[in-house]
Amino acid sequence: MKQKIIIAGGTGFIGQYLMKRFREAGYEVLLISRNSSRITWTDAHKIRTALEGAEALINLAGKSVDCRYTEVNKQIILGSRVQTTKQLQLAVDQCSTPPKLWINSSTATIYRHAEDRPMDETEGEIGTGFSVNVAKAWEQAFFEHPTPATRKVALRTAIVLGKGGGVMAPYTRLVKFGLGGSQGSGRQVFSWIHIEDVYQIIRFVMQQPSLEGVYNAAAPGPVFNQQFMQALRERIRPPVYFSSPEWLLQLGAQLIGTETELVLKSRWVIPKKLQEAGFQFRYPTVNEALDEIFGEK
Ligand SMILES: NC(=O)c1ccc[n+]([C@@H]2O[C@H](COP(=O)([O-])OP(=O)(O)OC[C@H]3O[C@@H](n4cnc5c(N)ncnc54)[C@H](OP(=O)(O)O)[C@@H]3O)[C@@H](O)[C@H]2O)c1
Numbered sequence: 052m053k054q055k056i057i058i059a060g061g062t063g064f065i066g067q068y069l070m071k072r073f074r075e076a077g078y079e080v081l082l083i084s085r086n087s088s089r090i091t092w093t094d095a096h097k098i099r100t101a102l103e104g105a106e107a108l109i110n111l112a113g114k115s116v117d118c119r120y121t122e123v124n125k126q127i128i129l130g131s132r133v134q135t136t137k138q139l140q141l142a143v144d145q146c147s148t149p150p151k152l153w154i155n156s157s158t159a160t161i162y163r164h165a166e167d168r169p170m171d172e173t174e175g176e177i178g179t180g181f182s183v184n185v186a187k188a189w190e191q192a193f194f195e196h197p198t199p200a201t202r203k204v205a206l207r208t209a210i211v212l213g214k215g216g217g218v219m220a221p222y223t224r225l226v227k228f229g230l231g232g233s234q235g236s237g238r239q240v241f242s243w244i245h246i247e248d249v250y251q252i253i254r255f256v257m258q259q260p261s262l263e264g265v266y267n268a269a270a271p272g273p274v275f276n277q278q279f280m281q282a283l284r285e286r287i288r289p290p291v292y293f294s295s296p297e298w299l300l301q302l303g304a305q306l307i308g309t310e311t312e313l314v315l316k317s318r319w320v321i322p323k324k325l326q327e328a329g330f331q332f333r334y335p336t337v338n339e340a341l342d343e344i345f346g347e348k
Contacts (some may be wrong), residue, residue: 056104059083064216072250098142104152136192149200155193158277159209161186171323199220202263209269213246226287226294232294237277240319242269245334269320272336
């Protein structure tokens, strides 16, 4: 019989990639979703049955943060993460053979705006503000009840780079439309991770029973925003490019319904614990990651 992996919120960018890779590796993959063609959040019995004896539960569910932070959106961003996590906790508690491992997504945004030094899991400082509070509440909901038979790992994930989803489409559009220079000062640090490394980290954590708690899922080679934009321009080769000062970004963000924090916050996050545990990144540098994404290798 195939070993089971359950992915909650698995219909999105990261979840679909993980589903494909785990299926290729011979696993049975089941998704929990709001969509009625999958196991739905309203069917507690099916969720529990799916979790029985699973190798791993991976929870990615949450409304996208790429929207205006109105009061309504803020409530949904927070609630969709905390409530799904609590619901999974109840289901895990009811299993007679609970999943061996539960990986919950978290975010590298939990750390403060950092231009002075990198943030790791032990010396990093937690920030303030709405998105940090969401991350804190998400991790608290995840860790507040012990699960003696289920190992828990929260992945503080940096911006995920991969083909056909996430931030690559908006960044590519920006460069093609002539806004391929830096955003704001360009000196904010851009921590990122290739989507294949997200999968490889999960495989690594599955194979290392001593790993638990919080881990930064970020490549060891973060770059300045201006370096990232230059690396994109080298691949897209726009005829012209302009930088976007902060006032223009504020205006643009309002027009397209997003928040400037997504590009202006300096997220300088390094994967200290994963590297100490011996994890080897397939894509340690932004050039290697973009070469794969733009199909140059
Ligand atoms: N992509 C990144 O760069 C990145 C970086 C750090 C952290 N993360 C976190 O990783 C997770 C997955 O990221 P992603 O890029 O794959 O996101 P995504 O493409 O937006 O997918 C998230 C999934 O969450 C579910 N969802 C959306 N709104 C929901 C709601 N109100 N209630 C319950 N479920 C809801 C959706 O599944 P259904 O429609 O099937 O219900 C969706 O497929 C997210 O929680 C995100 O915050 C992502």
